[in-house]
Amino acid sequence: MPVSLRYLNNQSLPNANSRVFLMATETRYQTFTLLGNDIAFDIDISNVACGLNAALYFVAMSPDGGSNEFPTHRAGAKYGTGYCDASCPQSQRYVGGKSNINGWEPSPYDSATSIGNQGACCSEFDVNGYSICEWDECNQGRLPDCDRWGCDYTPYRLGAIDFVGKGKTVHTARQFT
Known part of the structure; x- marks a missing residue:
């Protein structure tokens, strides 16, 4: 099932909260049972521009979108x-089946971004990439981006220094699984 997202666009609200959702039917999100199962996917990040967040993650949304x-x-x-x-975004225009209009304030920096009084919180499972911590935040058991004990187990740390990158085992200049 190929999925593609062309992040840059020329719409009236360019690049605003750009996300792709997998659908099971026309009215239901696709759900996954990850416990005890494997999941595989192909990734092509060869054309992702510098500074863009190309993330894959699973969130515990209601399959019907809350209806x-x-x-x-x-x-x-x-x-x-x-x-x-898991970040409880307040930028959602509808939270809990109602308009998030109370306290709605436009961002002074981005016309496409605003926040309201309510956030929409649920569990999240991230497939994380490289990140940097600084000083005392590195000594915390959990970082905002990573469970350090889980993220600490990487091919690079285990000696496979030629594993990820252009022309390496996981060739990041083309699609990989």
Whole structure:
């Protein structure tokens, strides 16, 4: 099932919260049972521009986008509503089946970004890339981007220094699985 996202666009609200959701049906998000299972995917980051976040992650969203839990919320997954993640984003225009209009403040820096009083929180499982910590934050058991004990186990640390990069085992200039 190929999925593609062309991040740069010329729409009226360019590059605003650009996300792709896998759909099981026209009105339901695809869900996954990860415990005890394997998942594999191909990645092509050869054309991702510097500074863009090309992330893959799983969040515990309601498969119907919240329309069953909140009866007044009729849009549901079909219209991309019901998004949540572990950072509890307040930029969602609809939270819990209602408009997030209370306290809605436009960003002074980005016309496409605003925040309201409510956030949409749920569990999140990230497939993380490289990140840097500084000084005392490196000594914390958990970092915002990483469980350090899990992220500490990498091919590079185990001696495979030619494993990831252009022309290496995981060739980042072309698609890989």
